[in-house]
Amino acid sequence: MKHPFSLQTRRDFLRTGVLGGALSWTVPAFLSNTFSALHAQAAESATQTATGKDSTILVVLQMAGGNDGLNTVVPCASDDYYRARPKIGLPARSILKINDYIGLPPALAGFKDLYDAGHLSIIQGVGYPNPNRSHFRSTEIWQTASDAGKVESYGWLGRYFDNACAGADPTVGVNIGRQMPQAFNARTPTGISLETPQNYRFISGHRGADGEMSADEKSFRELNQPAPEDAAMENSGATIGAIGGPVAHHGSVLDFLQRTALDAELSSDKILAITRRVENQAEYPATQLARSLKLVAQLIAGGLPTRVYYVSQGGYDTHTNQAGQHQRLLQELGDSVKAFIADLKAQGNLPRVLVMTFSEFGRRVTENANGGTDHGAAAPMFVLGDKVRAGLHGQYPSLAPADLFNGDLKYNVDFRCVYAGLLETWLKTRSEPILGRKFTPLALV
Amino acid sequence: MLSPLPAAKWDYACAAHLYNRAGFGGTPAEIEALLGMGLDGAVSYFVDYEKIPETEDRPDWAKPDPARNERVRDLKQMPRQAMSSDLTEEQKQEDAEKRRKAVQEIQRNQVRDLQEMRGQWLQRMAQGPRPLQEKLTLFWHGHFATSAIKVRDAYFMWLQIDTFRRLASGQWLDMLSAVATDPAMLVWLDQAQSRKEHPNENFARECMELFTLGEGHYTEKDVTEAARAMTGWSLDRIQEEYHYRDRMHDAGVKTVLGRTGHFDGPEILKIIVAQPQAARFISGKLWKFFASESGEPALIEALADVFRSKDNQFKPLLRAMFRSEEFYAGSVVGAQVKSPVHWLVGAIRLLERPMPPPIVSTEMIKSLGQDLLMPPNVKGWDGGLSWITTNTLLARYNQAATLVLGQGNLGAPGGGRPGQNMAAQLANAAARRMDPVDVNSIVSLSDRRDAETLITALGQRFMPGQLTDQHRQVLRDFLGSRTEFQDTDVRHAIRLLMCTPEYQVT
Numbered sequence: 001m002k003h004p005f006s007l008q009t010r011r012d013f014l015r016t017g018v019l020g021g022a023l024s025w026t027v028p029a030f031l032s033n034t035f036s037a038l039h040a041q042a043a044e045s046a047t048q049t050a051t052g053k054d055s056t057i058l059v060v061l062q063m064a065g066g067n068d069g070l071n072t073v074v075p076c077a078s079d080d081y082y083r084a085r086p087k088i089g090l091p092a093r094s095i096l097k098i099n100d101y102i103g104l105p106p107a108l109a110g111f112k113d114l115y116d117a118g119h120l121s122i123i124q125g126v127g128y129p130n131p132n133r134s135h136f137r138s139t140e141i142w143q144t145a146s147d148a149g150k151v152e153s154y155g156w157l158g159r160y161f162d163n164a165c166a167g168a169d170p171t172v173g174v175n176i177g178r179q180m181p182q183a184f185n186a187r188t189p190t191g192i193s194l195e196t197p198q199n200y201r202f203i204s205g206h207r208g209a210d211g212e213m214s215a216d217e218k219s220f221r222e223l224n225q226p227a228p229e230d231a232a233m234e235n236s237g238a239t240i241g242a243i244g245g246p247v248a249h250h251g252s253v254l255d256f257l258q259r260t261a262l263d264a265e266l267s268s269d270k271i272l273a274i275t276r277r278v279e280n281q282a283e284y285p286a287t288q289l290a291r292s293l294k295l296v297a298q299l300i301a302g303g304l305p306t307r308v309y310y311v312s313q314g315g316y317d318t319h320t321n322q323a324g325q326h327q328r329l330l331q332e333l334g335d336s337v338k339a340f341i342a343d344l345k346a347q348g349n350l351p352r353v354l355v356m357t358f359s360e361f362g363r364r365v366t367e368n369a370n371g372g373t374d375h376g377a378a379a380p381m382f383v384l385g386d387k388v389r390a391g392l393h394g395q396y397p398s399l400a401p402a403d404l405f406n407g408d409l410k411y412n413v414d415f416r417c418v419y420a421g422l423l424e425t426w427l428k429t430r431s432e433p434i435l436g437r438k439f440t441p442l443a444l445v
Numbered sequence: 446m447l448s449p450l451p452a453a454k455w456d457y458a459c460a461a462h463l464y465n466r467a468g469f470g471g472t473p474a475e476i477e478a479l480l481g482m483g484l485d486g487a488v489s490y491f492v493d494y495e496k497i498p499e500t501e502d503r504p505d506w507a508k509p510d511p512a513r514n515e516r517v518r519d520l521k522q523m524p525r526q527a528m529s530s531d532l533t534e535e536q537k538q539e540d541a542e543k544r545r546k547a548v549q550e551i552q553r554n555q556v557r558d559l560q561e562m563r564g565q566w567l568q569r570m571a572q573g574p575r576p577l578q579e580k581l582t583l584f585w586h587g588h589f590a591t592s593a594i595k596v597r598d599a600y601f602m603w604l605q606i607d608t609f610r611r612l613a614s615g616q617w618l619d620m621l622s623a624v625a626t627d628p629a630m631l632v633w634l635d636q637a638q639s640r641k642e643h644p645n646e647n648f649a650r651e652c653m654e655l656f657t658l659g660e661g662h663y664t665e666k667d668v669t670e671a672a673r674a675m676t677g678w679s680l681d682r683i684q685e686e687y688h689y690r691d692r693m694h695d696a697g698v699k700t701v702l703g704r705t706g707h708f709d710g711p712e713i714l715k716i717i718v719a720q721p722q723a724a725r726f727i728s729g730k731l732w733k734f735f736a737s738e739s740g741e742p743a744l745i746e747a748l749a750d751v752f753r754s755k756d757n758q759f760k761p762l763l764r765a766m767f768r769s770e771e772f773y774a775g776s777v778v779g780a781q782v783k784s785p786v787h788w789l790v791g792a793i794r795l796l797e798r799p800m801p802p803p804i805v806s807t808e809m810i811k812s813l814g815q816d817l818l819m820p821p822n823v824k825g826w827d828g829g830l831s832w833i834t835t836n837t838l839l840a841r842y843n844q845a846a847t848l849v850l851g852q853g854n855l856g857a858p859g860g861g862r863p864g865q866n867m868a869a870q871l872a873n874a875a876a877r878r879m880d881p882v883d884v885n886s887i888v889s890l891s892d893r894r895d896a897e898t899l900i901t902a903l904g905q906r907f908m909p910g911q912l913t914d915q916h917r918q919v920l921r922d923f924l925g926s927r928t929e930f931q932d933t934d935v936r937h938a939i940r941l942l943m944c945t946p947e948y949q950v951t
Contacts, residue, residue, distance in 0.1 A: 136594055140822055151651075153824055178812065180834065182821065193836040200836070202944070203843045205850050205937055216937050219923040220842070223916065223945050253780050256830055257838075257946035264835035320545050370541045 065316030069362035069379025080399035110334030127378035127411025143182035158186030173308035274302030281346035290336035354385035378411035446747035468576030509685035558599035564803025585609035590825030641695035785813035845943035851881035
């Protein structure tokens with residue numbers, strides 16, 4: 001086991017911790033994974049303790065709607081680009097050059113700064129065989145890492161959780177948003193999903209005095225604790241020993257529910273406590289993506305031993321009048337991520353964190369009649385952090401009309417090679433059982 | 446196997462269980478009434494639902510709209526015209542703007558119609574006269590999981606649900622044939638675009654893998670050959686109806702599941718349904734939905750035998766299942782996680798309150814993980830334990846407050862979005878307004894005499910057989926030793942009962 005605690009510590013925790021007493025073999029997954037971090041003293045430490053201390057963290061950033069890769073990493077030396085995009089092509093003189101052929105648009109100045117600081121890598125021409133142009137289906141393919149012709153239920157991160165579950169690794173992923181991303185779907189559901197910490201809790205129906213727990217919340221907590229008769233088992237060494245071990249759901253449906261209820265209560269308390277205690281150390285713009293990343297930075301600083309965070313930014317489905325809209329989106333992206341990186345750096349946590357962006361597809365090479373672009377195929381991905389092998393990966397796909405497939409760019413890096421690279425070299429786990437077969441890991445770290 | 450439950454074992458708990466599974470749960474009075482019918486009478490009450498007059502609630506918009514569809518077609522052609530004509534840049538911009546607005550309006554109407562449809566369906570589940578028909582319709586919606594996100598036509602969605610409802614307990618081949626030529630399905634699995642030059646295998650594959658046989662019971666070759674046979678099934682998008690296109694059909698020889706001939710789509714469906722595995726597959730799925738995640742192979746085989754011997758009719762299968770001793774086994778009763786839809790509909794029934802406005806009910810089940818008419822993928826909802834995450838569990842607990850205490854009595858739920866103007870916020874709040882539960886329909890005045898009596902009455906309604914001593918103790922502490930309880934006390938106690946792991950199962 002990775003994080004050995006003495007039995008005494010565990011007993012102390014059980015007596016003095018959030019539960020205030022009784023705990024049975026139905027130890028909640030969250031508790032077993034965050035045992036130390038939940039301890040009153042441990043929670044005060046500035047960086048992740050226990051499971052998270054030396055571990056790396058992956059932040060997945062979804063650009064939902066199909067991001068126009070060509071106007072994100074701009075091939076400003078390509079005549080084909082300007083021929084295909086007489087109206088929305090970005091003028092070469094405005095481009096922040098990466099090399100003679102490509103560069104970033106002014107809206108991504110934040111990314112250019114990160115690139116110059118060696119914190120940004122650009123993976124060019126990412127996609128998959130037999131690309132699907134449906135948002136719905138293509139998102140599903142990216143989320144489950146499946147082949148285009150196969151429908152999978154479990155997400156690639158969910159399979160990572162399932163897989164990591166076999167060891168003592170933490171298994172909890174945190175999604176910032178209302179809906180759990182399909183990428184988190186797992187055989188053993190583990191991820192938590194929250195929009196705002198204020199709503200991720202039992203909301204009292206009473207209006208009690210500030211700082212005082214209302215009567216219904218007190219009762220709620222008692223109702224969602226294991227039954228007292230189970231407490232007798234606390235004294236058996238075997239039961240205590242099970243804490244922190246792999247989580248299995250052999251119990252009845254009710255056991256599972258009780259465990260999840262406890263998980264919910266504890267994670268809710270923990271997250272609320274962190275957000276009250278931890279201050280961000282960078283200025284973020286006032287956008288939704290920035291708010292999400294701000295929260296993630298707080299949770300990392302606060303010692304939540306989560307290894308995977310998931311945030312998303314919507315609006316990339318730019319069929320009409322793309323120019324202004326796309327620029328705003330990229331500005332939000334660049335500025336938010338730049339602030340996030342600065343925050344992590346100030347915390348001292350940057351070396352442990354990578355951010356990966358993705359979108360379900362890129363867009364058609366040729367602009368449409370409405371000053372926008374339609375659904376396409378291959379597009380770039382970004383990976384950001386301190387430890388990333390900064391620079392360019394893959395080849396920029398050719399824009400020559402003869403090289404296109406149905407008007408779309410051809411991919412040259414399978415996105416699953418990116419996943420494999422992050423799983424193998426960053427999260428330090430074998431990618432094959434997670435991705436279903438061997439993909440050559442991209443050397444990102 | 447499948448011997449009927451002995452009459453002596455038919456009791457209140459059995460009647461409650463039947464109500465939970467064949468319907469969405471019953472109030473104590475409803476369960477008593479069901480108990481009085483005896484096992485066979487009770488099962489017949491659910492299964493022979495055709496005897497109960499049907500309610501008609503077809504919305505005005507649930508019909509083809511050729512005029513709108515022609516407009517949509519024209520809108521799609523507009524940009525091309527604009528390109529070719531010599532309009533000024535300004536006129537082109539104007540055109541594009543007009544088009545964008547028109548498309549937006551059509552999309553808004555779709556969202557509104559779908560919401561109305563969800564509201565109506567939930568209403569039928571909660572208060573309609575035929576609980577099993579609605580439960581089966583929900584089953585079929587999850588089985589042939591079709592999402593409005595791709596179909597993008599509220600009328601098509603309505604039509605499909607109506608088909609499920611009409612054929613819910615009928616014959617397998619009838620259902621399958623209707624689904625194969627159902628417009629929403631033709632769009633959903635791309636069958637409408639399948640032509641002999643490029644057969645699209647999507648429907649043929651999912652038909653065998655997810656709808657009828659299951660993986661391992663057909664070959665890749667069966668899929669490609671079946672896809673060829675199914676070409677020609679198509680759609681008239683203007684009239685919004687199924688349309689057979691002979692010139693798209695591949696009339697050649699195909700070999701599917703061991704049979705060879707000049708098959709067309711309907712013949713393939715016949716061949717599939719005649720497979721013994723087809724009976725096993727759908728019987729197993731019905732057992733899983735209505736009874737238990739685990740079903741012994743011998744039990745599923747016995748159910749499939751009933752199904753086959755009765756000409757692949759669902760009604761005799763359901764009757765045998767609901768009468769069987771196995772259905773009332775200890776491992777089945779109280780061991781199913783309520784789906785979000787069941788959770789909401791069941792709560793409405795137990796609380797004897799009106800269904801929330803469609804905008805609220807839609808968001809409610811969505812926040813609990815089930816977006817009705819928008820299943821996550823063609824496999825449908827996984828169900829079971831996957832309904833429960835820390836997030837959805839907290840959502841259940843907080844939505845319980847909305848249902849019991851009403852909207853506006855809480856700090857967080859309801860409310861407008863930040864940045865909305867005052868008028869929009871007021872309109873929003875009005876659309877979401879919900880009164881608190883009327884406590885008098887749940888407990889009598891004498892039930893409120895003392896804590897003990899009140900707890901017993903509430904326990905019997907909300908958690909029959911599940912109320913533990915711990916629950917009692919917590920509620921006793923919460924209520925205190927008063928002798929008369931206000932409406933709000935009762936409401937808070939109900940909400941607390943709904944905030945237990947035990948309340949989430951059925």
